[in-house]
Amino acid sequence: xxxxxxxxxxxxxxxxxxxxxxxxxxxxxxxxxxxxxxxxxxxxxxxxxxxxxxxxxxxxxxxxxxxxxxxxxxxxxxxxxxxxxxxxxxxxxxxxxxxxxxxxxxxxxxxxxxxxxxxxxxxxxxxxxxxxxxxxxxxxxxxxxxxxxxxxxxxxxxxxxxxxxxxxxxxxxxxxxxxxxxxxxxxxxxxxxxxxxxxxxxxxxxxxxxxxxx
Amino acid sequence: xxxxxxxxxxxxxxxxxxxxxxxxxxxxxxxxxxxxxxxxxxxxxxxxxxxxxxxxxxxxxxxxxxxxxxxxxxxxxxxxxxxxxxxxxxxxxxxxxxxxxxxxxxxxxxxxxxxxxxxxxxxxxxxxxxxxxxxxxxxxxxxxxxxxxxxxxxxxxxxxxxxxxxxxxxxxxxxxxxxxxxxxxxxxxxxxxxxxxxxxxxxxxxxxxxxxxxxxxxxxxxxxxxxxxxxxxxxxxxxxxxxxxxxxxxxxxxxxxxxxxxxxxxxxxxxxxxxxxxxxxxxxxxxxxxxxxxxxxxxxxxxxxxxxxxxxxxxxxxxxxxxxxxxxxxxxxxxxxxxxxxxxxxxxxxxxxxxxxxxxxxxxxxxxxxxxxxxxxxxxxxxxxxxxxxxxxxxxxxxxxxxxxxxxxxxxxxxxxxxxxxxxxxxxxxxxxxxxxxxxxxxxxxxxxxxxxxxxxxxxxxxxxxxxxxxxxxxxxxxxxxxxxxxxxxxxxxxxxxxxxxxxxxxxxxxxxxxxxxxxxxxxxxxxxxxxxxxxxxxxxxxxxxxxxxxxxxxxxxxxxxxxxxxxxxxxxxxxxxxxxxxxxxxxxxxxxxxxxxxxxxxxxxxxxxxxxxxxxxxxxxxxxxxxxxxxxxxxxxxxxxxxxxxxxxxxxxxxxxxxxxxxxxxxxxxxxxxxxxxxxxxxxxxxxxxxxxxxxxxxxxxxxxxxxxxxxxxx
Numbered sequence: 024x025x026x027x028x029x030x031x032x033x034x035x036x037x038x039x040x041x042x043x044x045x046x047x048x049x050x051x052x053x054x055x056x057x058x059x060x061x062x063x064x065x066x067x068x069x070x071x072x073x074x075x076x077x078x079x080x081x082x083x084x085x086x087x088x089x090x091x092x093x094x095x096x097x098x099x100x101x102x103x104x105x106x107x108x109x110x111x112x113x114x115x116x117x118x119x120x121x122x123x124x125x126x127x128x129x130x131x132x133x134x135x136x137x138x139x140x141x142x143x144x145x146x147x148x149x150x151x152x153x154x155x156x157x158x159x160x161x162x163x164x165x166x167x168x169x170x171x172x173x174x175x176x177x178x179x180x181x182x183x184x185x186x187x188x189x190x191x192x193x194x195x196x197x198x199x200x201x202x203x204x205x206x207x208x209x210x211x212x213x214x215x216x217x218x219x220x221x222x223x224x225x226x227x228x229x230x231x232x233x234x235x236x237x
Numbered sequence: 238x239x240x241x242x243x244x245x246x247x248x249x250x251x252x253x254x255x256x257x258x259x260x261x262x263x264x265x266x267x268x269x270x271x272x273x274x275x276x277x278x279x280x281x282x283x284x285x286x287x288x289x290x291x292x293x294x295x296x297x298x299x300x301x302x303x304x305x306x307x308x309x310x311x312x313x314x315x316x317x318x319x320x321x322x323x324x325x326x327x328x329x330x331x332x333x334x335x336x337x338x339x340x341x342x343x344x345x346x347x348x349x350x351x352x353x354x355x356x357x358x359x360x361x362x363x364x365x366x367x368x369x370x371x372x373x374x375x376x377x378x379x380x381x382x383x384x385x386x387x388x389x390x391x392x393x394x395x396x397x398x399x400x401x402x403x404x405x406x407x408x409x410x411x412x413x414x415x416x417x418x419x420x421x422x423x424x425x426x427x428x429x430x431x432x433x434x435x436x437x438x439x440x441x442x443x444x445x446x447x448x449x450x451x452x453x454x455x456x457x458x459x460x461x462x463x464x465x466x467x468x469x470x471x472x473x474x475x476x477x478x479x480x481x482x483x484x485x486x487x488x489x490x491x492x493x494x495x496x497x498x499x500x501x502x503x504x505x506x507x508x509x510x511x512x513x514x515x516x517x518x519x520x521x522x523x524x525x526x527x528x529x530x531x532x533x534x535x536x537x538x539x540x541x542x543x544x545x546x547x548x549x550x551x552x553x554x555x556x557x558x559x560x561x562x563x564x565x566x567x568x569x570x571x572x573x574x575x576x577x578x579x580x581x582x583x584x585x586x587x588x589x590x591x592x593x594x595x596x597x598x599x600x601x602x603x604x605x606x607x608x609x610x611x612x613x614x615x616x617x618x619x620x621x622x623x624x625x626x627x628x629x630x631x632x633x634x635x636x637x638x639x640x641x642x643x644x645x646x647x648x649x650x651x652x653x654x655x656x657x658x659x660x661x662x663x664x665x666x667x668x669x670x671x672x673x674x675x676x677x678x679x680x681x682x683x684x685x686x687x688x689x690x691x692x693x694x695x696x697x698x699x700x701x702x703x704x705x706x707x708x709x710x711x712x713x714x715x716x717x718x719x720x721x722x723x724x725x726x727x728x729x730x731x732x733x734x735x736x737x738x739x740x741x742x743x744x745x746x747x748x749x750x751x752x753x754x755x756x757x758x759x760x761x762x763x764x765x766x767x768x769x770x771x772x773x774x775x776x777x778x779x780x781x782x783x784x785x786x787x788x789x790x791x792x793x794x795x796x797x798x799x800x801x802x803x804x805x806x807x808x809x810x811x812x813x814x815x816x817x818x819x820x821x822x823x824x825x826x827x828x829x830x831x832x833x834x835x836x837x838x839x840x841x842x843x844x845x846x847x848x849x850x851x852x853x854x855x856x857x858x859x860x861x862x863x864x865x866x867x868x869x870x871x872x873x874x875x876x877x878x879x880x881x882x883x884x885x886x887x888x889x890x891x892x893x894x895x896x897x898x899x900x901x902x903x904x905x906x907x908x909x910x911x912x913x914x915x916x917x918x919x920x921x922x923x924x925x926x927x928x929x930x931x932x933x934x935x936x937x938x939x940x941x942x943x944x945x946x947x948x949x950x951x952x953x
Contacts, residue, residue, distance in 0.1 A: 032482050032570055035393025039664045042680065055568075073391045076478025132386050132657045163659050165390075212661050217678065 024234045026051040027064040029094070029110075031074035031085050036107065036211065040070045043211035047224065049231045056088040065234050066103035066147070067094055069110025071163070071209060081109060081124060081166050082116030091117055103147040103233050104203040108164055111196075111205030115169075120196055120205045122171035127164070128188025134163045136219065137186050137208060139194045143179035146201035147233040148226050158222035160213040162186060162194075167207045169193040180206060202233075244268075248275035254607055261601050269587060269594040272539035273602060276505040277512065280769055283606035286735040287767040290748045294762035295755050300724065301763060308352040308429055308501060309419070310763025312725045314684060314789055317423050321355035324416040324690075324727045324785045326768040330472045331413040335380025339364075339413050340388035340475035341449075344547050346417040347394060348501035351484050352550070354427035354491045355419025358663055359677055360389055361690045362399035362415050363729070363783045367408025369646060369951040374403075377411050379952070384475075385415070386657040391477035392484070396658035397666050397688075398675040401948075402647050404694055409773030414729040414766075416690055416785045420679060425491045431514035431522060431579050432497035432553050438511065438522065438577035439562055442483045442502075442549040444532035449473035449506075449545025479548035479571065486569035487550060493565070495558050502549040508542045508602065510551040511577065512585055516600035524577035526589040538589040553579070613745050614738035623699065625834025627820040633829075635894050636933040639875060640943050642824055642868040642895075649947020668797055671880075673864045674715035676790070676797055685793030687721035689713075689786050692731075694779030695833045696822040701743045701780045703837050704822070705750030707899050710845045712786035713758055714864045714902060717849045719797055720856030721788030723758050726751070728765040728784050733777025735769045743780040751782060757842045758849065760786070794857045802860035803881035803905045809874060809921030811865075812851060812914060813901030814844055816893045824868045825895040838898045848900040851914055861905035869895040873903050874921060875928050879941045884925035893920070894930060 026044055030037045030053050037053055044051040051068075054061070061067055075084035085091070091113075098104045098119050106114040114120040127133055136159050141152040152158075169189045180195035187207075195206035206226065213223030245255045248271065258266050258274045266274065280286060296304045302319055303311035309323035327342025343360060350357045362385050367374040389396045394417070431438070449472065490496050498518070500510045507529070515522045526541045536544075554562050559575060566573035580586075585599035630638070642648055655670035667685065668676035674689035689712040697704030713723045728751055733740040755762055771778040803809075820826045821835025856862055861881075865873045871887075871894050878885045904913065905923065927934045 032485075033391070033393075033478050035481070035662060039662065042664065072393060073478065073481070076391065076476075076481075078478070132390060132659075134390075134659050134661065135652075135656045161661055163661065209661075212664065215664065217667050218661070218664060 024050060024065050025063065027054040027061050027067040028052065029054050029056060029067060029069050029090055031056040031088055033074045033076050034070055034072035036071035036209065039211045040068055040107065043214040043227055046214060047227055047231055054090065056090045059089045059093060061093040061097055066230060067097055069106040069113050071108030071110060074109055074113060082113035085113045086117040095119060098203045101200060101202045103230060105148055105230060106205040107209055108207055111207055112166060114203065114205045119203055120198060121173060121175035122169050122196065124166045125168050125170055126166055127168050132165045133167065133186055135161065137162045138183040139180050139208060140183055141179065142181050143177055143197065146179050146197040146204050148195065148204040148206060148229050149179050150232055151229040152225050156225065157183065158225060159220050160208045160210060160223045162208045164207060169196060179204065245271055245275065248272065249279060250275045254278055257607065261605060262597060267594060269538040269542055270597055272543050273508040273595060276508055276543050277602040278606045282505050282509065284767055285607045286609045286611050286769060287744065288608055289610055290745055293748050293752050295752060296761050296763065298761040301761050302426065305762065305764050308349040310725060310727060311353055311426065312763060315791060316682065318679060318682065319421050319423055319426060320686060320787060321350050321353040321419040321421065322725065322727055322785065322787050323349040323764050324414055324729045324783065325349065325766045326729050326731060327413045327415065328410065328731065328768050328771055331381055332411055334472040335377045336384040336387065337472050337474050339381040339384030341473045341547055342413055342415045343385055343388040344475045344480050345503045346415045347392065347480060348503060348550065350417045350419040351487055352429065352499050352501045353419065354425040355421040356488055357394045357417050357419045358665060359418050360394055360396040360415060361688060361785065362396060363690050363692055364399065365402045365404065365407045365412035365694065365781065367405055368403050371408060374408060375952060381411065381413055382654050382657055388475050388477045390659045392481045393662060395660045395662040395666060397660045397677065398670050398690065400690055400692060401651065401654065402692065402694060404779060406776065406778045410771045410778050412731050412781055414783050416727065418686065418688060418787065427491055427496060427499050429500040429514050429517060430498035430553065431518040431520055434520060434579050434581045435556055436497050436553050436579040437556055437559050437575050438524065439552045439554050439559065440529060440549065440574045440576045441486065441552055441566055442571055443476060443479045443546055444530045444572060445541060445544050445546045446532045447536065447540055447544060450540055450543045473545045473547050475547050482569045482571050483548055483550060486566055486571050489565050490552060490562060495562050496552045496554055498553040500551045502551060504545060506542065506544045512599045512602040514553060515585055516603050521580040521582040521584040521599055522577050523580055524587045526587060528574050528576045530572050530574050538594040611735055611741045612738045613741035615742050616739040622834055623836045625832065627835050628826050628829040630825065630895060634933050635871065635930040636935040638825065638895065639871045639928065639930065640935055640940060641828055642872050643875060643940055643944040644947045645824060645828065646948045646951055648824060648868050648872055649944045653948045653952065668719055668799065672800060674719050676719040678793060683792035685721065685790035687716035687719040687788040687790055689715035690783060692781050692783035694781040695827060696837050697747060697782060698779040699822050699833055699835060699837050701746035702750035703839050705747040705782050706754040706840050708782060708784040709751055709754035709758065709786065710840050710899050711864065711866055712784050713849045714852060716786055716788030717852035718856055718862040718864055718902060719790060720794040720853055721790035722853055723760045723786055723849065724789045725763045725787045726755055726760050726784060727763060728782055730765065730767045731771055731778065731781040731783065732769055733772045740777055747780055747782045751784065754840065757845055798856050798859055798862040800861065800863060800877050800880035803877050803883055803923050805883055805924045807905045807923045808908055808919055809885060809923065810904045810913060810917050810919050811870060811893065811901060812904055812917045813848055814841065816896035816898045818892045820895065823895060823897045840899045844900045848902065852902055855904060859904050859906045859911055863903045865901045865903065866897060869897050871895055871930060875940055877903065877905060878928055878937060879944050883923050884927045884937045885921050885923045886925065886929045887921040888931060889920040
């Protein structure tokens with residue numbers, strides 16, 4: 024059971040994600056964006072960062088990276104696909120998740136812990152959470168404000184309070200099947216008591232659970 | 238012989254310096270040669286006014302691997318781990334164009350660190366502005382913070398701490414100093430050497446353009462006036478995405494053992510990246526400028542040699558490994574070009590469009606730079622300033638004064654700034670911004686790296702020697718409260734115009750103060766930066782040395798002290814010498830009196846050493862440790878109360894309340910659980926929802942609100 028962690032030029036959270044997953048006993052390996060296959064992997068994470076320098080707009084170039092064909096296929100096959108922060112932006116840009124992420128309401132970068140509430144536990148990223156479980160994990164983004172003109176998608180984690188103007192307070196959004204989830208705060212940054220919280224492990228443990236049950 | 242020509246003066250070179258170039262070459266220099274000497278001999282690159290004095294710094298210790306003179310200092314952390322550290326200023330560019338000036342400051346300091354083979358793991362920013370009631374200063378602060386955030390976040394290196402100060406003297410000349418820390422395994426250490434004859438010079442990274450031409454000589458080494466806006470074309474433009482790819486590509490080159498040496502292209506660009514490694518290795522080099530990848534057409538040889546285009550590195554590579562290097566560059570989608578070959582001898586020969594445009598002894602660009610022993614003289618005005626009486630606090634209500642101090646934007650919460658910075662990336666930030674010192678873990682070890690950066694222009698204005706020494710002691714205490722022992726110092730010396738004897742005196746005194754304190758603590762200086770000409774319209778800034786101190790906690794405390802860990806019922810103690818009634822240079826003085834005056838309390842060598850040792854030991858067993866600095870004990874206690882969300886009742890000798898005398902810190906813990914030194918004094922108990930100072934109350938919520946809003950309310 025191995026998780027592919029995709030690295031685009033400009034990605035910067037890849038090592039953090041790998042270390043959080045291996046800390047839970049899972050396996051994770053880095054996959055360069057020019058690869059075209061995810062054979063041998065059971066789930067895929069697009070980690071945070073600034074893929075292709077966020078040129079044009081976040082995710083606009085990354086959606087054309089060679090690996091994205093395999094990521095789409097993975098999603099269609101019902102396998103677990105997670106986008107964290109910039110990865111969430113890329114999944115929206117690629118049409119794998121609905122909506123788009125635009126600049127925060129206050130036009131300011133936000134890096135701090137936020138409180139969130141899990142509102143839907145029937146996804147690959149939230150199945151280990153209690154219904155309505157409240158968690159504290161770091162947000163770290165400028166374009167974290169999810170907009171959803173077509174009204175599709177399931178909001179599965181919501182901010183308590185309104186840090187960035189996100190529609191329906193969305194901190195995480197899933198596709199209808201629940202096998203693709205984009206989350207704006209960083210679960211891997213709340214993975215160690217020394218760093219102030221272990222609440223992010225609920226999400227990563229959910230992902231590992233879903234690998235066992237697939 | 239005097240061949241005064243306007244062209245060398247327009248490049249910032251004096252007539253005497255020009256004559257010296259003619260002496261070296263035994264002929265008039267060609268235009269490209271003149272360009273190279275002008276940038277390499279600029280104040281910014283050559284340290285010609287300061288070099289003589291920098292030799293005073295203690296630089297040796299058994300754990301120093303690379304001392305001053307390379308791109309960054311390197312120290313041994315044990316078990317095969319090394320740390321690389323460097324600080325640099327981008328003051329002048331940040332005034333001319335705050336966003337890009339600060340952004341490229343970050344880019345430059347990162348390159349200094351990953352040039353050594355290290356992965357940059359954290360940044361700190363030390364920024365100083367004029368008062369925020371002036372819209373220009375708000376614009377500068379916004380731009381500088383935006384530039385640091387925009388570059389640092391996107392390049393993927395967390396900014397985990399720093400300091401901000403306001404003073405009218407910085408209105409025309411803000412200070413932007415950025416420090417970077419990297420870690421590496423010993424076998425990955427790389428130096429800035431060109432290697433042996435046959436080695437190839439491979440230019441990696443962004444294409445060269447006309448940006449930043451003369452930045453070092455025209456911008457960084459001259460004073461400002463109203464026309465400084467015209468210097469905007471000399472500010473470089475940063476591209477963090479290119480830098481991110483360059484970092485990853487270089488780290489892969491080091492991992493594969495593919496480079497002999499590396500030199501970054503910062504100030505002085507190609508001139509520096511060819512001549513310095515060749516000079517260090519005692520070799521010559523042939524360079525072909527036609528091979529340099531450019532993004533503008535028609536660039537002349539002097540332009541190519543002086544360009545300060547960002548995100549470029551020169552790798553020195555054995556000929557049989559060049560192909561592998563180019564393949565890795567291609568993988569990371571960065572441009573590359575083989576631009577030169579190392580030759581026996583000492584001649585740096587540069588050709589452009591079929592003609593030799595420079596042919597000079599490589600080492601002379603660095604080694605023969607002018608060395609000035611500028612006259613120094615104690616300022617006449619200092620006696621009067623030092624004789625000014627301090628403020629009388631007896632007529633002020635302490636709770637009222639405390640609330641005003643918490644509303645001081647230099648004292649209040651820095652969240653408005655540090656929440657714009659990614660300060661958590663890499664999962665190392667154990668103690669982050671808003672604390673005394675930062676504490677970073679090294680994953681897979683028990684080690685923690687603690688860092689503090691400290692400056693205080695007012696203290697150094699009143700007495701540069703005392704002020705500078707106290708910065709070192711404060712930084713040492715700041716890392717000690719995280720459980721670390723001081724390991725190394727880097728300094729950024731921001732001063733006015735060195736051609737004024739008073740400024741030179743301040744500089745010498747400051748170097749002396751830093752040196753003395755480092756000797757007392759047994760900490761070497763492993764690198765630094767000097768920024769002169771921080772004057773506008775003839776007014777010099779306060780002398781503002783900034784000290785960056787690296788400490789090692791091995792092992793790191795399992796549960797390090799935090800300001801937020803105080804609880805109802807905990808006792809609050811002060812450890813250290815009893816405070817004097819001297820308020821010279823304190824925040825209380827600046828609140829009550831427009832003009833600082835007096836002589837700041839001198840540090841005490843023995844107490845300094847004891848305080849650091851006691852704090853570092855206590856950090857392993859107490860929940861809260863906090864250095865006393867700006868605003869004294871009152872502000873320090875309030876910061877703990879605000880962070881922990883619990884009130885505190887203080888009963889304390891009047892002189893202690895707002896004193897910033899050195900070597901004093903606070904400890905909070907459960908009753909009876911800790912042994913403290915005999916001179917420790919219990920003066921408070923946590924509980925309730927007020928901060929009460931000797932009977933005078935301040936609501937905790939009101940204190941917290943003043944503290945939180947001090948900066949943002951002035952920026953709205």
